[in-house]
Amino acid sequence: MIRLAFLLxxxxxTTMMGVLVIxxxxxGxxxxxxxxxxxxxxxxxxxxVSWLVAKAIVDRTG
Known part of the structure; x- marks a missing residue:
C-alpha cells in the first residue's frame, strides 16, 4: 500500500499545491x-490525503 500512496x-x-497557489x-x-x-x-x-485514498483503494479491491 505504501507504493500506491507514494504514487498517489x-x-x-501537485493538484493541492496548484489549487492553494491559485x-x-x-x-491578491x-x-x-x-x-x-x-x-x-x-x-x-x-x-x-494520499494515504487515505490509497487505503480506500486497497480496501475496495481486496
Whole structure:
C-alpha cells in the first residue's frame, strides 16, 4: 500500500499545491512567501490525503 500512496502523492500533491497557489494569487497576495507557503501547505496536506485514498483503494479491491 505504501507504493500506491507514494504514487498517489505525486498526483495529489501537485493538484493541492496548484489549487492553494491559485487561491493565494486570487486573494491578491503576489509576493514570494505567500506563494511558497501555499505550495508547502499543499505538499503537507497531501500526505494524509494520499494515504487515505490509497487505503480506500486497497480496501475496495481486496
Amino acid at each position: 502523492y505525486a498526483l495529489i500533491a 487561491a493565494v494569487l486570487t486573494m 497576495h503576489a509576493a514570494l512567501w505567500p506563494i511558497v507557503g501555499a505550495a508547502a501547505a499543499g505538499a503537507v496536506l497531501a500526505v494524509p
